[in-house]
Amino acid sequence: MAAKPLAELIDDLLAPALAAQGFAGRSVVTFWPEIVGERLAERTRPLKIDWPRRRNAPGETADPATLVVRVEGAFALEMQQLGPIVLERVNTHLGWRAVGKLVLKQGPVSAPARAQALPPPDPAALARIAAQVARVEDSGLREALARLGRAVAQRRKAASDDTAS
Known part of the structure; x- marks a missing residue:
């Protein structure tokens, strides 16, 4: 049996909990900082989406849902x-147009976990990376x-530093 990436399995694990809160998937919760921006994401969290209870008649437009967001009091x-x-x-x-109304619930918002700064890669790794990409013609690529390459080198250095200590 081949190993599966965690990203493929996480939807199945989170789906019941998210569905109970009205989220069809994890995208709104997962991408909240990208959706609203870092500044808003630090002080808010999406709690649930309340969908209208009544079913629409054929041809009738669906009523939009209500997004419930926890927000720090002063914000x-x-x-x-x-x-x-x-x-x-x-x-x-x-x-x-899924959501038509926003409801704010005041309360504490836990700060997202900050990633620890990784150590800079060693100069030899930087030189190898520069040599490997030098032949690529497109400057953006x-x-x-x-x-x-630098990110991979940083992670490898951090991992080797952790095992050495």
Whole structure:
């Protein structure tokens, strides 16, 4: 049996919990910082999506859902003013006008875990990376590959430093 990436398995594991909160998938929760921006994401969390209870008759347009968001108390007024923009961004992310109303619930918002800074890669690794990508003609692709190489080298160095200690 071949190993599966964790990303393929996580949807199946989280689906029941997210469905209980009205989320069809994990994308709104997972991509919340990308949807609303880092500044809003630090002070808010999507809690659930309340879908309308009644079913529409054939040909009748569906009523939009209500997005319930936890927000830190002092930030609630600003979030209320930004509500139309947040709704637009959520709907753009979902690809249709799913959410039409925003409800704010004041309360503490736990800070997302910050990744520890990785040590810089050693100069020999940087030289190898530069030599490997030097033949790539497209400058954007060359720089992207170099960034990827530096990130891999940093992770490898951090892993080797952890096992050495």
